[in-house]
Amino acid sequence: MTTEDMREFLETGVIDAGRMRAIEGNAVALGYPSLLMMESAGRAVADTVLARGPSRVLVLCGRGNNGGDGMVVARYLQHLDAVDVVYPDCGTTTPSAAAQLALLRHCSVALHPVRCAADVEALSRLFEEADVIIDAMLGTGAAGAVREPFVTLVARANASGAPVVAVDIPTPGIRASRIVSFHRPKVEGAAVADIGIPLEAEIFTGPGDLTLIPSRAEGAHKGAGGEVLVVGGGPYQGAPYIAAMGALRAGADIVRVASPAYIPMPDLIYERLEGKAITVDHLETILRLVDRADTVVCGMGLGKESHDVVLAVAEAAQKAVFDADALALPLPAAKETIYTPHAGEFARMTGAEPPVDLTLRGRSVKAAATTGTILLKGPVDVVSDGSRVRFNRTGTPAMTVGGTGDLLAGIAGALFCHLPAFEAASLAAYVSGRAGMLAAEERGNGMLATDMPERIPEILFCHPAPD
Numbered sequence: 001m002t003t004e005d006m007r008e009f010l011e012t013g014v015i016d017a018g019r020m021r022a023i024e025g026n027a028v029a030l031g032y033p034s035l036l037m038m039e040s041a042g043r044a045v046a047d048t049v050l051a052r053g054p055s056r057v058l059v060l061c062g063r064g065n066n067g068g069d070g071m072v073v074a075r076y077l078q079h080l081d082a083v084d085v086v087y088p089d090c091g092t093t094t095p096s097a098a099a100q101l102a103l104l105r106h107c108s109v110a111l112h113p114v115r116c117a118a119d120v121e122a123l124s125r126l127f128e129e130a131d132v133i134i135d136a137m138l139g140t141g142a143a144g145a146v147r148e149p150f151v152t153l154v155a156r157a158n159a160s161g162a163p164v165v166a167v168d169i170p171t172p173g174i175r176a177s178r179i180v181s182f183h184r185p186k187v188e189g190a191a192v193a194d195i196g197i198p199l200e201a202e203i204f205t206g207p208g209d210l211t212l213i214p215s216r217a218e219g220a221h222k223g224a225g226g227e228v229l230v231v232g233g234g235p236y237q238g239a240p241y242i243a244a245m246g247a248l249r250a251g252a253d254i255v256r257v258a259s260p261a262y263i264p265m266p267d268l269i270y271e272r273l274e275g276k277a278i279t280v281d282h283l284e285t286i287l288r289l290v291d292r293a294d295t296v297v298c299g300m301g302l303g304k305e306s307h308d309v310v311l312a313v314a315e316a317a318q319k320a321v322f323d324a325d326a327l328a329l330p331l332p333a334a335k336e337t338i339y340t341p342h343a344g345e346f347a348r349m350t351g352a353e354p355p356v357d358l359t360l361r362g363r364s365v366k367a368a369a370t371t372g373t374i375l376l377k378g379p380v381d382v383v384s385d386g387s388r389v390r391f392n393r394t395g396t397p398a399m400t401v402g403g404t405g406d407l408l409a410g411i412a413g414a415l416f417c418h419l420p421a422f423e424a425a426s427l428a429a430y431v432s433g434r435a436g437m438l439a440a441e442e443r444g445n446g447m448l449a450t451d452m453p454e455r456i457p458e459i460l461f462c463h464p465a466p467d
């Protein structure tokens with residue numbers, strides 16, 4: 001498969017720190033080491049600074065990777081008359097920034113560790129003499145009110161009169177005359193430096209996307225992981241339970257299954273519906289449950305006769321994932337919706353088979369996603385919310401076994417409690433495919449959908465923190 005003609009799926013405009021972190025994580029997973037990205041970033045800023053022909057440059061660095069970028073800039077400027085690097089000599093640092101500082105000790109630059117405002121005040125001469133000041137204090141990792149020694153460094157830089165070049169994004173409060181953002185602008189008006197991130201890091205899902213999942217606060221209450229309601233079962237009895245296990249393993253705290261069929265599973269809450277199939281007679285019970293749930297996952301094992309119920313669920317639900325038999329016309333749409341069709345269901349939804357060519361397939365899913373996010377399952381999954389398109393290629397042919405689609409819908413349901421539809425669907429596709437790959441490593445084509453849930457936590461929750 002080639003991606004050369006897939007540039008049309010690159011997003012444009014300003015992106016937020018979370019998305020940038022995800023892209024960087026995906027680039028690292030594709031084999032572009034963080035240190036090399038930093039080198040490329042710092043080099044681009046150094047070129048911008050050198051174009052101004054300065055002789056004295058003051059580089060203000062932080063402890064994170066933004067500071068690391070600043071140290072790379074300083075290294076490329078070391079042959080100027082004077083390069084002074086100020087950095088905080090306290091707090092934790094990242095491995096990449098630490099590596100840059102170690103390298104800088106062997107360069108022709110003056111290093112000035114500071115701990116407090118007084119240390120900064122003692123360096124006031126550097127601010128007065130600088131032709132250019134580089135702001136590499138805080139980047140996309142800035143959080144909360146700016147603390148010392150940065151408060152004083154920002155004040156000194158603003159008072160100096162020298163032009164400030166901000167690295168990636170300005171430290172809050174600083175007046176930058178130029179901003180050089182990496183890969184994509186993080187604020188309006190920034191110049192963009194291409195740091196060579198592979199296209200696929202952006203349009204394909206990857207482990208970097210896992211950083212989008214919000215971490216759970218210490219002392220979180222029961223239910224903080226989300227409450228998912230699965231509505232399904234009838235002609236096929238196991239399907240809603242497989243979805244429910246997917247939701248539980250993907251982090252939902254409480255998962256209820258409203259179904260005519262009972263399969264004993266102690267971790268799930270069974271909401272019994274009388275009879276052999278779900279009908280409008282069950283609506284009152286179901287809608288009461290919809291009211292309590294963060295996300296409803298609906299359609300698996302349902303049969304074709306329950307579409308009125310599906311439409312009523314859609315009407316009442318805030319967030320819903322529709323799968324399998326729910327994917328019929330008229331299409332249900334909750335306030336926020338994810339549809340998880342395979343090719344046949346997509347054809348039923350839209351009246352046309354999805355094209356085989358990936359670029360055309362991307363366009364077709366994008367055009368069809370008018371009432372919610374569509375996750376079209378296939379050897380390469382395609383996700384679109386009508387404006388963005390993302391592809392996912394985790395998975396294995398062993399996943400053609402029954403039940404894997406149900407599981408994916410359940411995973412999407414759990415992630416949807418915490419993420420917007422497009423992000424939840426993209427990540428669900430990634431996680432489900434990875435779970436299938438891990439299960440298939442042990443069991444090959446004898447793998448079952450029920451082998452997959454237990455592999456989900458190691459993918460979702462036990463990944464190493466990014467550098």
Ligand SMILES: NC(=O)C1=CN([C@@H]2O[C@H](COP(=O)(O)OP(=O)(O)OC[C@H]3O[C@@H](n4cnc5c(N)ncnc54)[C@H](O)[C@@H]3O)[C@@H](O)[C@H]2O)[C@@H](O)CC1
Nearest residue numbers: 037038063064065066138139140141142143145146147168
């Ligand atoms: N991750 C990567 O692969 C790449 C990252 N890059 C750079 O890395 C930056 C992001 O790096 P990080 O995630 O390490 O984050 P930052 O370097 O932006 O900031 C994190 C550091 O700042 C401190 N901090 C945060 N908020 C603060 C506040 N309000 N007051 C005082 N200190 C505060 C933190 O304790 C931490 O030490 C980007 O903006 C970009 O410049 C580039 O090198 C390109 C590659």
Ligand SMILES: [K+]
Nearest residue numbers: 135138167169
């Ligand atoms: K900065």
